Amino acid sequence: MATTVAVPPDTSQDPDTAALIDAGTLSRPHRTRVPLPRWLRRLAGPALVVAVWQLLGTLGQINPRILATPSQVAVAAWQLTSDGELGTNLLASLQRVVVGLAIGVSAGVLLAVLAGLFRLGEELIDSTMQVVRALPVLGLLPLVIIWFGVGEQPKIALVVFAAACPVYINTYAGIRGVDNxxxxxxxxxxxGRLGLIRHVVLPGAVPGFLVGLRFALTSAWLVIIIAEQLNATSGIGYLMNQAQAWYRTDIIVLGLLIYGLLGLLADSLVRLLERRLLVWRHGFNGA
Structure with a gap:
């Protein structure tokens, strides 16, 4: 019994057909994709959480005295903004964090440079800083109040302490991690020695410094939340503490969202610095 074998048509003698096949014009037409901006894709997750949160609140699955809905938080934000209370307290918190970060980051960088570049500096500074960084920041609050009183100084001092340690640790590690x-x-x-420090060592320590700066920004906002709830008359933390007495969970959630957004903004600024200062470094950006 003879077997019939299907033989594809020979297109080797037809250059036009071969060119069409090679160009893919005979294949199935593809759809044109419109890529969304990355910032919009990054907002998809939080937007979904807010939508589910609002839906559960609308259906009565969440008690508003326990957790306010996003719409209630938005109304509280509008009311506090209209009477100027939100702006005043936000400015007070920003001033404390900015001053504390300026002092803490400067101190951390200076100590890291002294300890990283000089052996005597390492022997005098590094062991002390390793002990200091192990101390709980909020555990120092009673002692700081005794030292500085109940005004602005203890709040700024806590931010300084919270910012200096991560900047020192990561900058010092960055200096000592420069490839020999x-x-x-x-x-x-x-x-020469100064040329090596300026053109090799310090540029090589920039990635470590930026990591430390990112941790410092996060620590500063975490500390100021607690500091402003104790013996304070202004600030977002003070506003949240006052709202607690009246079970105003909408204001409490608003304060937490403000802290979160400020932390996200600060992290974005550090990412911008990374792109500007580390243009020579090409890392893995995800698959």
Missing amino acids: RLVESGRVVGL
Whole structure:
């Protein structure tokens, strides 16, 4: 019994058909995709959480005295903004965090440079900082109040302490983590001690500093939440503490959202610095 084998048509003699096949014009037409901006895709997750949260509140599954709905939080934000109370307290919190970060980050960088570049500095500073960073920040609150009273100084002091330690640890690790082959290459091309520090060591420590700065920003906002709820007359933490007495969960949630948004904004600023200062580094961006 003869077997019939289907033989595809020979297109080797037809250059036009072969060109069409190679170009993919005979294949199935593809759809044109319109890519969404990355920031919009990143908002999809939080937006879904807010939608579910609002739905559960509308259906009565969440007691508003326990957790206010997003719409109630929005109404509270509008009321506090209209009478100026929100802006005044937000400005007070920002001032405390900015001053504390300026002092803490500067102190952390200075100590890290001294400990990272000089052996004597390492022996005098590093062991002390390792002990200090193990201390609980909020555990120092009673002692800080005794030292500075109940005004602005204890709140700023706690932010300084919370910011200085992560900046020191990561900057110091960045300095000591510079590849020694780069240092040797710098010596080969004629760089002296100051030239090595300026062109090799300090630029190589920038990634570590930025990691420390990111942790410092987060720690500063965490600390100021507690500091402003004790012996304070202004600030977002003070506003939340006052709302607790009246079971105003809408204001409490609003304060938490403000802290979260400020932390996200601060992290975005650090990411911008990374893109500007680390243009020479190409890392993995995800598959």
